[in-house]
Amino acid sequence: MTFLLSRRTALIAGSASLALPQAWAQGTYPSRPVQLIHGFGAGGNADVVARLVAQKLQDSFKQPVVIDIKSGAGGSIATNFVAKSAPDGYNLVMLTGAHTVSAALKKSLPYDPVKDFSFISTVSSFPFVVAVRAEHPAKTLAELIALAKKDPGKITFTSVGVGSTQHMVGELLGSAANAELLHVPYRGGGAPVQAVIAGDVDVLTDTLTVATPHLKSGRLRALGVTSATAWPSIPDIPPVSGTLPGFEVRSWLGIAAPASTPAPVVQKLTAAVHQALQDATLQQSLAAAGSAASPCTPDEFRTMVQKEIARWHAVITKVGIPLQA
The missing domain is CATH 3.40.190.150 (Bordetella uptake gene, domain 1)
Structure with a gap:
């Protein structure tokens, strides 16, 4: 009998201990x-x-x-x-x-x-936006692609790091256009866009969060947006797919x-x-x-x-x- 009572007590205690994390999570999370x-x-x-x-x-x-x-x-x-x-x-x-x-x-x-x-x-x-500095000779995406084909590897694009989605957008852009673009990665944040504005890198492939203030100020010129159709907040920027059919990255x-x-x-x-x-x-x-x-x-x-x-x-x-x- 003592054994049975002890076993039952242990089972109850064990069940209670298993329930504690759930009760703690539901009742007190987050407590700090x-x-x-x-x-x-x-x-x-x-x-x-x-x-x-x-x-x-x-x-x-x-x-x-x-x-x-x-x-x-x-x-x-x-x-x-x-x-x-x-x-x-x-x-x-x-x-x-x-x-x-x-x-x-x-x-x-x-x-x-x-x-x-x-x-x-x-x-x-x-989506992402493809942009260049205001003074860049390419006025359209087609013109940028033409420059890249004329001098393979001379046109550079930047990103927030190797393996970032921005990196992949640039690589896909070059591949879809059959043009060689050179990747110049930065650590992140505002560094890539500043590099493009300064003329250290040709092309920005980044989010609208990063690009929009500089598009509005006139320091950047957008060449395309990577959504399949025009994006609601920037309806005047043409989709990349207009130049490279089927191109879409979100x-x-x-x-x-x-x-x-x-x-x-x-x-x-x-x-x-x-x-x-x-x-x-x-x-x-x-x-x-x-x-x-x-x-x-x-x-x-x-x-x-x-x-x-x-x-x-x-x-x-x-x-x-x-x-x-």
């Missing part, structure tokens, strides 16, 4: 500041959108949501940091399309791009946590992100930054990441881009 980490420079698209979303999450959680930048390696430094963090919901990563590009382009990564994450939700989707931002984050925490984060993206003010801010709100479920996010990795792997193989160490 949450870090939203990204791997790109201040002022870039990831940084701007992360700060917009963080403010709404902070209002919802009644806890600070702090932006932490760990730039470099096409975003993988920040991604690896979160992948190796405790799965408690207090270290989140703002993933970009570079997450799937790196998975396809790198020979190896210090994390598994799918298995090491609890995906929360995508946040936004957006990317995304989304939030993830380390793998094995408790399901109640994932559910609470997903609900909070979706609520934030329903806010009209945030939608307007995203639109002003050249993006569109695009929430999804964790399962949809995971599936999209898997499909994007396969897509970029096919592109890299077709274009013949060497895998990076």
Whole structure:
């Protein structure tokens, strides 16, 4: 009898201990500041959108949501940091399309791009703009392509780093045009656009978040947008597909946590992100930054990441881009 009672007591205690994480997650998360980490420079698209979303999450959680930048390696430094963090919901990563590009382009990564994450939700989707400095001799995309074909490798394009989606846009542009463009990567943030404005690099392939202020000021001239049709916030900029039929690239931002984050925490984060993206003010801010709100479920996010990795792997193989160490 004593044995049976002891066993029953142990089972009850065990059940209670298993229930604790769920009760803790539902009842007290978050009970301290949450870090939203990204791997790109201040002022870039990831940084701007992360700060917009963080403010709404902070209002919802009644806890600070702090932006932490760990730039470099096409975003993988920040991604690896979160992948190796405790799965408690207090270290989140703002993933970009570079997450799937790196998975396809790198020979190896210090994390598994799918298995090491609890995906929360995508946040936004957006095209890229192809632009040159105001004084550049190319007035149209067709003229830029002609210059590139005349002097192979002389026309340069910049990005926020090797393996970034901006890098892939430039490579795809050259491939689609059958013209050799030279990639000149920068660390991130506002450095690429400043290099183009200064005349150090010919072509910017970047987000509207980065490019729009300089397009409005007249320091940059847009040659095309990578959406299939004209983008609502810049209707006067022609799609690249008008010159290179079939050309289309749209990317995304989304939030993830380390793998094995408790399901109640994932559910609470997903609900909070979706609520934030329903806010009209945030939608307007995203639109002003050249993006569109695009929430999804964790399962949809995971599936999209898997499909994007396969897509970029096919592109890299077709274009013949060497895998990076």
